[in-house]
Amino acid sequence: MTRALQVTLFFVAFKATLATLVNRTIDDTIGDLRTGKGVSYSPAGAWTGPGQCPACWIQPDATLAHNGTFMETSYLPGTELAERVPEVSLSLEFRGTAIYVFFTYANDIGRSGATTRTECDIVLDNGSPVNIQREPDMSITELSYQQLFWHRTGLEDKDHTLVIHGRGPRRSYINFDYALYTTTLLF
């Protein structure tokens, strides 16, 4: 074996050993501090953060949410509000091989007629929507924080766009807290 080949093989082995998978955070409010990319909300006025909706029936405790923030909305088809807000969505971008989305859920808030269920259409890279539904747990009055709502692994290591929609015929309470994505670090 020539010395040049030995050196090359050494670096190939070295590089492979130092490829590490790490999770990075996209917070609902501060976004991804590494890339500077934020989360977009549509329509912006339909989404509120901690303390911004005093009249809302569901009052999450921001101190239990990731980094003390969340962004929430209620999608209410069949009401007057729906004429102004026919659909709500949020979108974010990441580069990596896996994505995990964390929501806060409402349960029994003690008000009949409240929209406490969560339902979204999730669209990754303009693909087919995946419909995810979560019904309230009527045996508890507290909200459920930092819950894994949806995830996908085994993605190609490239730039991805994720859009989460509130749309369709059923009402939905949507409270986005944060997302994690898995990225490969090469040294």
Ligand SMILES: *[C@@H]1O[C@H](CO)[C@@H](O)[C@H](O)[C@H]1NC(C)=O
């Ligand atoms: C990233 O976070 C998810 C969800 O918590 C976890 O299942 C996964 O093992 C984590 N991956 C890495 C590389 O830490």
Ligand SMILES: *[C@@H]1O[C@H](CO)[C@@H](O)[C@H](O)[C@H]1NC(C)=O
């Ligand atoms: C949220 O994250 C920012 C940036 O990392 C940090 O400065 C701030 O202290 C955090 N706030 C809370 C409540 O964790």
